[in-house]
Amino acid sequence: MAWPIAEVARMSGVTARTLRHYDDVGLLPPAWIGANGHRYYEERQLLRLQQVLVLRELGLGLPEISRILAAQVDEVEALRGHHRRLLAERDRLDALAGTVARTITELEQSRKDGTDMISISRPENLFEGIRSTQCMKVLSGFPELVGAVERRTAALSEVEIEADERERTAQMIRLADLLATGRPADADAVQAEIDAQYRTLAQCRAATAEEYLAIGRCCVENEHWRAAYESIAPGLAAYQRAAIEAYVATRLR
Secondary structure: OOEEHHHHHHHHOOOHHHHHHHHHOOOOOOOEEOOOOOEEEOHHHHHHHHHHHHHHHOOOOHHHHHHHHHHOOOHHHHHHHHHHHHHHHHHHHHHHHHHHHHHHHHHHHHHHHOOOOOOOOOOOOOOOOOOHHHHHOOOOOOHHHHHHHHHHHHHOOHHHHHHHHHHHHHHHHHHHHHHHOOOOOOOHHHHHHHHHHHHHHHOOOOOOHHHHHHHHHHHHHOHHHHHHHHHHOOOHHHHHHHHHHHHHHHHHO
16 A cells, blocks of 8 residues: 555644755655655655654754664564664653742742742843854864764754754753752753763764763853853753763773
């Protein structure tokens, strides 16, 4: 059985234009193209589309998704891997939801008590127009990592770059929420956020312990990085560095 592109778009919620783009970049070719030029998809293509959409939800870019799908040899095992990623993301979001709920409770209590909590600024996109490659240039002593980031950024579309910029801002705000609730840098919820940051970086290249420690130091020692963190919450730069140091000590050593 085969479905035309319009029907696949309706079933999946993905626009026909996006499906044509997936075909153009070699990510999801149709099963066949009719004499009328219309694309048709069979069950195997629908299964591949499901995997693409799952990986997109996990924040991966199209080049990384293409590499993952090209490397997989067994569809069931691939789906098990995607399932594990989804469960891990669910756990991270559950932890984040709990953190936000606690922040609300503590803010409400602080207002009743007439005390102040850490003031958190929530910019929509602190990194607008600032590419990952620009941020990583300060790591001059680690050319392999900088080069990997440059190569991945060059492969992203403008839409993907904008999403990357917004996610970096969101990561900083989530960490500021944890700082505001008094969580120590080595707390499980904090370390879950640092792990998410590390996994984002690992899409370019898994950083070594020394490289990740250098990133932590730059949060405090580099003027522009420190200003970005401190614009969200006082003390956030040092908190990020301490959290990275705890992560390296327990996960990368």
